[in-house]
Structures are given as C-alpha cells and as structure tokens.
Amino acid sequence: MGEVRVSEHGGGVALATIANPPHALMDEEIVIGLEALAERAESDPELTAVVITGAHPERFVAHYDVAELLDGSRRSPSVTPAVARASLGAVGTVRRVPGGREALARTPAAGLSAAERFGEILLRFNTCGAVLVAAVNGSAMGGGCELALACDFRLMAAGPHVIGQPEILLGFPPGGGGTQRLARMLGTSAALGICIDGGPLDPGSAAEIGLVDDVVAAEELLERALELAARLGSRPKAAIAAVKRAVHLGGSQPLPAGLRLERAEFMAALTSKPAERAMAAYVERLERTGELPCYDRDALQRALERGRFG
Template sequence: MKNFSLINVEVKKQTAFLTINNPPVNALNAVVLQELEQCLDHFRQDSSVKAVILTGAGTFFVAGADIKEFTSLFGQEELAEQAALKGQALCSKIEQFEKPVIAAINGACLGGGLELAMSCHMRIASHEAKLGLPEIKLGIIPGYGGTQRLARLTNTAKALELILTGRFIDGKEAEEIGLVNHSVNSAQLLSKASELAEAISQKSSLSIKSALASVLKGIDLPLQEGLEFEASQFGALFGTEDAREGVRAFIEKRPASFKDQ
C-alpha cells in the first residue's frame, strides 16, 4: 500500500496498526482525516487483516482537532457545518467498518480525538490517559459525533457533565463509567490491545462481520426488528464452510481451523 505522511502503518498477526504521527500532539487535521479514510478503504479489501488497532505516536493519542483550521470558519456557518459533517463521516466509517477497530489510547485523547476513539468498536486506555470533550471552553460544542456517542456509551447525565464542564478524566475513571473497555498500565497498552485483536482474529471473518452488524445495526432498531435481523444473520452463517468447521471441531474436541469461507 502507499506510504502516508501522517499515519504509520504496520501489519502483524492479521492486525493492522494505524499510528497517527502528526507532531507535536497528533492533531486531527484534514490530512489525518483523509489518510485515515484511505487506510480504512485499503484494509477493508485486505482479507489477510481481521482487526485494526488505532493509536497515536509518542505520548498523545489525538489531543484534538487542529484549532488553527477553525479560524477560517468564523462567520462561515455553512463551512463550519460541512467541516463537522466531514469529521462525522470518518467516524461513521470507522463505526460501520466490517472488521473490529480497537482504539489504544496512550495519552491525551481530547475533543476530536475522543470522538475518533468513541467511533471505534472497543477502547483500551492507559491509566494515565486524559480523555475529555473540552470544546465548551472554546465557546463551541463537539462536532464529530461527541454529543451523540458519549451519551450512548455512558449515560445522558454523565455525558452532559463532561460536555458542559469540559472536564478531563483518566483511564481508570473512563473504565468505571463504561467509556473504555479496559484501563491498563501504559507499558501494557499495546500488548493488551494486541491480545484482544488476536483473540478476535482467530475467529471466522464471516462470523465477525455478522456479529458486528447484528450489534451495531440492531442497537438502533426496535427490539423485534433487531431480533429478526439477528436471526437472518444467524441463518446465513449456516450456509458457510466455517460454520460447518466450527461445529465439527467442537464435536471432535479440537481447535477449529477457519478458512473465512
């Protein structure tokens, strides 16, 4: 694949590691947004990759959007809305990605950075990480989906507290309120994320895709419609070789050898 100017890409054990490298704080500017989208497009087609880990270089995940880009939006309400929609489009693309995306939050994860992390399917944070949506301090609000996803991942009251005060929380508190899956020592961050990605990658890509779709589409449907969608996904998998192999391996008391077919 092509080389990127602000994203470092590495593939290990069926996992693509995307590291945002935009010194000094890995600001989420237009180039980072574009390159992340291109990376996703590439790995969607790469059958050798079953999971993606997104992290930041150095001691920052993403410290926020590039505030300097905001100065051109004053008095340009339509352009500002379009900028928000562009950021939302990337976050939605991550959320709807057919392979699991894990955020490894290694430091400051603020504003657009937290919005990016919240669009990932799972999040691992270091104890020392700082997470927050401080846009209110600039006289604006989150625009890349922060007001919507934070309330869904935690609860309305906690989301309002964090958004209206702009308060930062560490990885431990983020785990307590359900914002991240796990909080670990910084030295263990990538190994924990890799462990999770590897556990997923051992499964059939077909069932991974169906499970993601069932949860992410079903959560926005009325319960009965969600159940019907789940049943359709369940039924479709019984037409795959991997389902045959998985059931046969269980009966024969041996590890399954999935072929993603």
C-alpha cells in the first residue's frame, strides 16, 4: 500500500517520503497523500518548506501506474480534446462538492477525475507559500518527472538514474503538467525533444539543460536538500507565495498580463505587516549606520541567514 510519509525536521521544514513498493509507482493512494501535503503547505503557517524524496533505493517515483491509467481509459468514454477540456472542468466541479469524489469513483468519469486531480495538486504546489525541494534520489520518469518539475528546486542524486517523459511511447502526451512546465523551464525546442523522443536523460544531462538544479552525491542528497529548504524557507511565507504565483502564473501569460499580476502581488505583499517590519528595520539601520544594509556585507549575510531584514 502506497503512502506519503511526512516527518518534521525542525525550523518549519518537513520531509515527505513517497513509499509505494515494490515499483515506486505514482497511483491514486500517492495522489491522496500529495493532496494532503498540498493542503498543509497552503494552510499551516508553521510549515515553511518541504523536501520530497522517494523511499525506493533507486527510484524517486518510477512513473504513474500504467495499469491504473489503463483502467481509467477503459472506464471513460472516448473523447476529443475539446470535449475532454469541458469534461475535466465539469469533473473538477463535481469533485469539489461534498460526496462528489466518492460518486465519481463509481462512474466512467473516474479516469478523468484522477487525471484532473493530479494536475490540480501539482498546480497548488506552484502557488503555496512553502518552498518545495525535490530530492530526486533515483529515477523519475513520467509522473515522477512531473512531480519533480512542480517543485521549486530539484537536486538529483548522482548515479545510474534517469529522468524524462516517456508517455509518447504509450501513445499519449504527458498529462500532469510535463509539457507545460518543461516548455516554460527549458524552452519550446527542449520540451518538444524530451516529450516527443520519450527517451531518458541521465543526471548530468538533466543538469546541463536545467531540468535539475544540481547533481549531488547520493549520500549527501538529503542533507543538501534539507539545508536548501531550511535556508529558503526562512523567507516570509506570504512573500514566497507571491513570488511563486508571479513566476508560475504570470510567466505563462502575455507580458502585459504577467506584469499586471506581478504588480498586484507586489502591492498586496508591500502592505503586509511582515513587509512593514522588515522595511522599518532596513530604514532604521540605514539611519543608524549611514550605510545601505544591502551593501553592508555583514548585515546582508545576517538577512540571508534569517530570511529577512530586521
């Protein structure tokens, strides 16, 4: 039985370990665990960062359970892309009604419901105020790659591991955000190559094109990921959420719309109490020392360590 095990590591940092033996597949049970994690990341003010890793010694998340996808395909009617878009919207609405999820599980829409839910959870990762770090301890194909892409930062263990989007080899495109996040992260050409070829990338190649941020010795991976999570999670949570929304949502819009979204997030955060306190501390130090804190090496280093001025 699969589960997402969450343990606390102090300082507002949690470690979420995905365990689903024997193959480390993404399936409905893991999706349920990720949904609970997303809810906590959104609602718990004390949770500032989450490291996600796999329990399997050689796999982060292998890929989505193809047997589960096949069952969903057989239970769902054949549809065109236009009908699928409308159906996913309707399924999402029903699922949010009390009792709707249980009702959908007994209908041909069950497959559509699972697909819509997985993508929705990963989008919530992109807009919550917690920093998410993927500690990719092994191979991550398909849904495993998409989970890593939905995290804010990705560290991958060195070794004979692979990462990529092989869905095309099964006759369908990535469905958990792989095409969209790859295109935004790496550009159109790289996204097309990864998703149409379907072949895997080794850790070094993934780092070279920017799919992962760094390749780390396996024995150092968790320590490095937890350190990164603790450092970046020390920033104000509301400001982290504002940055993530502006980057993930605004960056995919035409420039004028993206700039409007960024300005809205800026104004909302600027008028918050945490921002007011940090700005007051900055001005107070400037008046006291005559030096801009951003150009005072010691003051800047302390702010970086604490996550804020003041």
